[in-house]
Each structure stands twice: as structure tokens, then as C-alpha cells.
Amino acid sequence: xxxWYYARDNKQQGPVTREELRRLIxxxxxxxxxxxxxxxxxxxxxxxxxxxxxxxxxxxAPRPAMPMPARPETPAASEVPxxxxxxxxxxxxxxxxxxxxxxxxxxxxxxxxxxxxxxEALIMANRARTWIIVSMVVGLAVNLVTFFAxxxxxxxxxxxxxxxxxxL
Amino acid sequence: xxLRWRRATTPSRLFSSGLCLAxxxxxxxLLLREPAWRGYPRCTLVRVTGLYCPGCGSLRxxxxxxxGRVHEAAAxxxxxxxLSPLLAAWMALHAVRAATGKELPAPRIATWLAVxxxxxxxxxxxxxxxxxxxxxxxxxxxxxxxxPSIPALRPGLVDTPEP
Numbered sequence: 001x002x003x004w005y006y007a008r009d010n011k012q013q014g015p016v017t018r019e020e021l022r023r024l025i026x027x028x029x030x031x032x033x034x035x036x037x038x039x040x041x042x043x044x045x046x047x048x049x050x051x052x053x054x055x056x057x058x059x060x061a062p063r064p065a066m067p068m069p070a071r072p073e074t075p076a077a078s079e080v081p082x083x084x085x086x087x088x089x090x091x092x093x094x095x096x097x098x099x100x101x102x103x104x105x106x107x108x109x110x111x112x113x114x115x116x117x118x119x120e121a122l123i124m125a126n127r128a129r130t131w132i133i134v135s136m137v138v139g140l141a142v143n144l145v146t147f148f149a150x151x152x153x154x155x156x157x158x159x160x161x162x163x164x165x166x167x168l
Numbered sequence: 169x170x171l172r173w174r175r176a177t178t179p180s181r182l183f184s185s186g187l188c189l190a191x192x193x194x195x196x197x198l199l200l201r202e203p204a205w206r207g208y209p210r211c212t213l214v215r216v217t218g219l220y221c222p223g224c225g226s227l228r229x230x231x232x233x234x235x236g237r238v239h240e241a242a243a244x245x246x247x248x249x250x251l252s253p254l255l256a257a258w259m260a261l262h263a264v265r266a267a268t269g270k271e272l273p274a275p276r277i278a279t280w281l282a283v284x285x286x287x288x289x290x291x292x293x294x295x296x297x298x299x300x301x302x303x304x305x306x307x308x309x310x311x312x313x314x315x316p317s318i319p320a321l322r323p324g325l326v327d328t329p330e331p
Contacts, residue, residue: 082274084282085258088251088289092223100293103286110282146212 007035007044022053080113080121082106083128090132090139098135102128184266191259198227198234222247222293225308243311247292254285 004021005014008030016024018038024030025047032048047053087106091099109124213221229244233252242249258275265272277285296306 078273080274082277084277084285085254085275088285089255091221091289091293092226092247092251100290103289107282107286110277111279114276114279143212146215147210 002038004036004038006030006037006047018052021047025053074119075122077113077116077118077121080109080118080125081129082110082113083125083132084110086132087128090135093136093139098131098138102131102135105131181266181269184262187262188259188266194230195234198231202231220293220296220307222289222296224296228308228310240311244308246306247289250288 002017003015004018005012006016006021006024007013014021021030021036025032030036030047033046035044036047036050036053037044041050083102084106087099087102090102105124105128109121109128112118112121112124211221211224213219214224223245225244226248229241229248232238232241232244233248238249261272261275264270292306296304296308298304301307
């Protein structure tokens with residue numbers, strides 16, 4: 001019999017005929033990395049490993065069997081930056097409220113990355129980065145303004161003293 | 169699954185070099201100047217709200233550490249003492265990146281450690297603001313010299329009108 005099974009999201013699907021499965025692969029709803037099985041196979045294998053499922057060679061120039069995506073769908077764990085130290089520096093140095101938000105995001109990114117969810121981890125890491133930059137810029141600006149504003153009375157007093165001295 | 173993601177940028181060599189340079193300048197200023205000196209800025213948060221953030225006192229603690237006065241540093245900001253090995257390791261990573269120009273992999277931190285660090289920083293910020301604020305052991309305070317008692321108020325020295 002021509003009964004094939006395939007696995008999507010850890011759920012068994014099928015049975016479908018070989019032609020149907022090839023169409024699913026060609027259409028992209030079953031990926032080359034998904035597991036397939038049919039009677040006679042000892043274990044599940046990825047679709048790419050089963051030669052019967054390779055698309056029929058077209059007349060003339062042969063097409064590559066599976067077009068490689070331009071970039072992988074999920075980034076490698078090493079591509080997820082760790083902003084935890086930056087977040088702590090932002091909190092401790094200048095800008096507590098935004099810094100705490102960035103700590104929370106950085107911790108989430110770290111946990112997601114450690115559990116292998118790198119795409120989600122990267123989103124969280126980017127959020128942490130945004131909050132670190134915003135809180136550092138805001139904290140620095142506010143502190144600079146108030147720092148110089150605290151000298152303002154002394155400045156005006158000195159200025160008044162100088163101008164009254166000139167008037168006399 | 170079509171989760172969209174953007175490649176996060178990792179710090180470049182130039183950035184790491186700038187960071188190391190800034191750290192060296194900061195260390196030099198701390199070795200030469202006294203933070204209690206008037207020219208050091210005071211954090212806006214504590215001036216406006218009176219709240220001690222987790223980093224309050226860390227500049228004075230860093231000054232004390234730079235001069236080898238560990239007890240004084242712990243009184244100004246104990247959190248800095250706990251975090252300084254982590255910060256030193258992190259600065260070393262940036263120094264290596266600045267010196268070699270090689271992109272280093274993002275440091276891997278265990279999940280429990282990251283959660284513990286976040287809890288430590290945020291919890292410390294809460295604990296040091298709890299009353300009694302005047303004698304909370306975690307508040308930034310100076311242990312170098314207790315203010316001398318004012319002579320006029322010493323009982324023996326107070327002028328009592330003679331009968």
C-alpha cells in the first residue's frame with residue numbers, strides 16, 4: 001500500500017499517498033526537515049533522507065532538490081547577545097526605572113536562549129537593548145541638566161555681582 | 169512559523185575600545201579625586217525623591233575600593249562589592265575584544281544565575297529603602313569618621329550659670 005505518514009509539530013499526520021506527500025513537500029507545508037514514515041521503514045526519517053520523496057527531475061537543467069533558505073529561520077544561540085550586565089549597569093549607574101525593565105527583558109532573553117527558543121530570545125534581547133539605550137540616554141540627560149541647574153543660582157549671583165560692579 | 173526577528177548588533181571593536189578607555193579614565197579620576205568633593209554630581213533620583221536606587225553610593229564605594237578601603241566601600245554600597253567580580257570579568261571580555269578585534273561569543277549565563285542576579289539587584293533596591301531609614305544597614309553611609317560631638321553640648325563643658 002502507498003500510505004505515508006508525516007509529523008507536524010510532533011503530531012502524526014496522514015496517511016497520504018506518496019504523490020500527495022510530494023505535493024505537500026513541493027508546496028512547503030511539509031519541510032525537508034520534517035519526519036516521514038511509511039511501511040517498510042524501520043524508523044522515522046526526515047523527508048530529505050528519503051530518496052522516493054525527492055521531486056522528479058525536470059527535463060533539461062536539473063533544479064536543486066530543496067532551495068536553501070536565504071537565512072535560517074531560527075538564529076543560533078551564539079547570535080543572541082546577552083544584555084544582562086548592561087541592564088544591571090544601566091540600573092546601577094544612572095537610570096533605575098528603565099533599567100529594571102531592561103533587567104526583566106534581559107533575564108527573559110537569557111532563559112529563552114538557554115531553553116533553545118532563540119528567535120523569541122532575540123526579540124527579548126532587542127527589547128532589553130532598546131530599554132538600556134533609552135534609560136541610559138534619559139538618565140544621563142536628566143542628570144546633566146539637573147547637575148548644571150544646581151549651579152545656576154551661583155552663576156546668576158556671580159553674574160549679578162559682576163554686572164553691578166560694572167555699573168558702579 | 170513566521171516569527172520575524174532582527175539580528176541584534178554585537179558591540180564592535182571600536183565600542184569596546186571606547187568602553188575600556190572610559191573605564192580607565194574613570195579609575196584615574198577615582199584615584200585622584202575624592203567623591204565627597206563638591207564637584208561630583210549627585211544623582212537626580214535621590215535629590216528629587218529621596219529614594220536610594222540600587223546603585224546609590226556606588227561612586228563613593230568605587231573610590232574607597234580604588235584606595236583599598238574595603239570596609240568603607242561595603243558601607244557605601246555592598247551591592248557593588250558583590251557585583252565587582254562580574255563587572256571585572258565583563259570589562260576583561262571587552263578588553264580582549266578591543267585588543268584582538270575578535271568577536272567573542274555572548275557570555276552564557278545559567279537561567280538560575282540570571283534570575284538570582286536580577287532578584288539581588290531589585291531586592292537590594294527595595295531593602296535599603298525600608299525603615300528605619302536612618303539606621304538601615306544597607307543605606308549608603310560613611311563609616312570613616314563618626315562626627316565628633318560638638319564641644320558646647322558636652323555636659324561637662326556646658327556653661328551653667330553660677331548660683
